[in-house]
Amino acid sequence: MAYIEFKDVNKSFGDNHVLKNINLSVEKDSFVTLLGSSGCGKTTLLRSFAGLEGIEGGKIMLGGEDITNKHPRERNVSMIFQHYSLFPTMTVYNNIAYGLKIKKLSKDKIKEEVKAALEAVELLDKMKSYPSQLSGGEQQRVAIARSIVTRPKVLLLDEPFNAIDAKLRKELQLKIKEIHKKYGMTSIMVTHDQDEAMTMSDTIHFFKNGNIEQSGSPLDLYMNPRTSYVASFMGNYNIYQPEIFSKITSGKYSGSKTTAFRPEALSISDINKEKAQGEVYNFSGEILDIIPQQNVARFIVGVGDSKIFADTIIDQLSKFKKGQMVNLSIGKNKILYY
Ligand SMILES: Nc1ncnc2c1ncn2[C@@H]1O[C@H](COP(=O)(O)OP(=O)(O)OP(=O)(O)O)[C@@H](O)[C@H]1O
Numbered sequence: 001m002a003y004i005e006f007k008d009v010n011k012s013f014g015d016n017h018v019l020k021n022i023n024l025s026v027e028k029d030s031f032v033t034l035l036g037s038s039g040c041g042k043t044t045l046l047r048s049f050a051g052l053e054g055i056e057g058g059k060i061m062l063g064g065e066d067i068t069n070k071h072p073r074e075r076n077v078s079m080i081f082q083h084y085s086l087f088p089t090m091t092v093y094n095n096i097a098y099g100l101k102i103k104k105l106s107k108d109k110i111k112e113e114v115k116a117a118l119e120a121v122e123l124l125d126k127m128k129s130y131p132s133q134l135s136g137g138e139q140q141r142v143a144i145a146r147s148i149v150t151r152p153k154v155l156l157l158d159e160p161f162n163a164i165d166a167k168l169r170k171e172l173q174l175k176i177k178e179i180h181k182k183y184g185m186t187s188i189m190v191t192h193d194q195d196e197a198m199t200m201s202d203t204i205h206f207f208k209n210g211n212i213e214q215s216g217s218p219l220d221l222y223m224n225p226r227t228s229y230v231a232s233f234m235g236n237y238n239i240y241q242p243e244i245f246s247k248i249t250s251g252k253y254s255g256s257k258t259t260a261f262r263p264e265a266l267s268i269s270d271i272n273k274e275k276a277q278g279e280v281y282n283f284s285g286e287i288l289d290i291i292p293q294q295n296v297a298r299f300i301v302g303v304g305d306s307k308i309f310a311d312t313i314i315d316q317l318s319k320f321k322k323g324q325m326v327n328l329s330i331g332k333n334k335i336l337y338y
């Protein structure tokens, strides 16, 4: 049996059926992500697990125990919220110590645990500061320290890096994973950022309209998205209706299915070079734009009225220029059909 199980979980707000018979299992010590667009029910699912939201059918199990009707405090679950939720009138130390005081630990023990948590997020020197004296990233690190200090069995993270700049975001992602391992926690994170989900997760559950559309490893979701909606979320797939892809391929494609392929699955070459042979589709177009993205160069190529994304490693960037005509080819076995 899995460590955490949602069984036929339903939840509505008025006539808005937000969680539609959710069945989801989470293995012990794993890091899982709920990925999906705004309003699809991610926060509601986390809140229902934490006991902050009642459910209307189904049950929630933790370590073999039915916790559906347990008080939030009895669940041994800690949540980092989508919006900062530090106590503004308490110092960093007291913010973190709060949960331990409620548990009536000794003063010395509290001191020891708070220091360990602050060390984990590298904020020992800010112990006496107030939240308003900290940057957004520092506040979020305090929120992390506060949620791990009670050594919860399960850590819930609701878009924990929302207001944080890209560099610090990367650092905090690694930090959280490190803490997750070190403290031996099972973690469920909510995000709408596919890169973040890919970086951090053992398993991703892709949410759409209160249903789980697909579950799997990051690589699995990336390589084998089950629907074009998942494909559009994962890895910037090029997705075309059948008649559009037929136009792109000058009629070579005559199927009736929507086609999807990843930008890095395309080959790009100078228009004067020989075209690729074999089981491929070739098409030519003009480079409309070139966008460097970390170690990848993304070419936006106009083919007829359509735009196609083609990625290469970054050192290919200088080989091509904006306005240049190029050949693109895609292996037929690289195309997914929906
Ligand atoms: N307390 C509430 N009362 C009424 N409706 C609510 C309440 N909380 C959430 N909802 C509705 O439930 C749906 C799901 O909300 P939820 O917060 O779970 O979405 P989400 O996936 O976390 O979105 P986001 O990515 O924007 O945070 C939305 O339509 C929202 O308006």
Ligand SMILES: [Mg+2]
Binding pocket: 042, 043, 044, 082, 158
């Ligand atoms: Mg949310």
